[in-house]
Amino acid sequence: MIGRRGGILGLCLLLLGGARGAFGAQPEHVPLGRRVAERLRAAGFSEDAAIVTIAALPIVELRGAVPVGYWMKTSARATPLDRLGEKLTIAGRVLGLAVLGNMIPVPLILLLLGPISNLISRNPAGKRAVEWLFARTRRKSAEIEKYETLGLMIFVAIPLPATGAWTGAMAAFLLGMSFRHSLWSILLGVLIAGGIMTALTLLGWWGAGIAAAALLSLAFGALSRALRAER
Numbered sequence: 001m002i003g004r005r006g007g008i009l010g011l012c013l014l015l016l017g018g019a020r021g022a023f024g025a026q027p028e029h030v031p032l033g034r035r036v037a038e039r040l041r042a043a044g045f046s047e048d049a050a051i052v053t054i055a056a057l058p059i060v061e062l063r064g065a066v067p068v069g070y071w072m073k074t075s076a077r078a079t080p081l082d083r084l085g086e087k088l089t090i091a092g093r094v095l096g097l098a099v100l101g102n103m104i105p106v107p108l109i110l111l112l113l114g115p116i117s118n119l120i121s122r123n124p125a126g127k128r129a130v131e132w133l134f135a136r137t138r139r140k141s142a143e144i145e146k147y148e149t150l151g152l153m154i155f156v157a158i159p160l161p162a163t164g165a166w167t168g169a170m171a172a173f174l175l176g177m178s179f180r181h182s183l184w185s186i187l188l189g190v191l192i193a194g195g196i197m198t199a200l201t202l203l204g205w206w207g208a209g210i211a212a213a214a215l216l217s218l219a220f221g222a223l224s225r226a227l228r229a230e231r
Contacts, residue, residue, distance in 0.1 A: 033064030037072055047072045048097055055101025058166045062102040062190055063159035066197040069094035091202055095194045102165045102190050109169035110179055137170045144171050149185045152177070156189025159197050165190055 033054055040050040050072065055065035073090045117134075120126035140162050144151040156168040165186050172182035196214055199207035 031064065031068070033060045033068040034071065036060060036064075037068045041072070048093075051094060051097040052101035052104070055098040056104045058105075059161065061164040061166065062098045062194055063164065063197055065098040065101060066094055066194060067201045069098060070201045087202060091198050095198050099190055099194050102194075103187060106165050106169045106183065106186050107179075109166065110173055110182055113170060113173045133170075134174060137167055137174060140167055140171070144168075145175055148175070148177060149181050152182065152185040153189045153192075156186050157192035157196075159193045164193070 036054055036057070037050050040053055041047070045053065047069070051065050051069035054060050054068060055062050070091060073094060117130045121130050144155050147154075152168055152172055155163055155171070156165055158164075168186050168189060169182065172186070177185075192214065199210040199214075201207065203210065
């Protein structure tokens with residue numbers, strides 16, 4: 001019982017650490033998501049297509065697509081956005097596109113990672129690459145194995161590098177979780193992460209406070225569920 005409580009508390013601390021990382025000062029260089037967006041726009045992609053594509057990419061994912069998408073939608077306007085309704089409308093569209101893009105690779109990973117990894121592993125170099133990738137994913141997702149559906153949702157909800165839908169889907173595959181449970185857990189995690197990033201994008205430090213409250217609520221909810229399950 002103590003071990004299980006400690007594990008859930010570890011998830012809570014991981015969430016709080018995620019909040020701290022998300023709220024920290026950003027580097028002055030141009031973010032990767034914005035660089036990708038500029039290249040996609042130069043290649044003829046529409047703003048909506050660029051947002052979906054960025055969210056579908058590993059590393060960047062939704063956490064990069066939401067702020068970049070909002071920047072694309074507002075930076076080219078001749079007049080600044082003054083009305084809250086306009087901001088929320090744009091942010092809602094960006095969020096929807098980012099969630100869609102982030103979820104596109106998830107069923108493909110869950111269904112095809114096994115056959116593709118087996119095919120690649122026929123080559124010695126490919127086998128080493130697959131083993132390295134799987135070992136890295138297992139290290140990043142140790143808590144998921146203990147709490148499965150709940151752990152997967154929390155892991156995906158943390159808007160930081162090395163977490164998110166791509167790693168979550170690979171972890172779900174490695175742990176043998178069912179397709180349906182994996183898909184729903186990842187979707188809920190992506191929606192939570194999207195809400196956090198949207199709040200940060202729209203409200204700055206106020207958004208950071210809202211995101212922190214969301215993270216705390218999620219963490220305490222996870223703890224309460226685990227404690228009730230032990231009774």
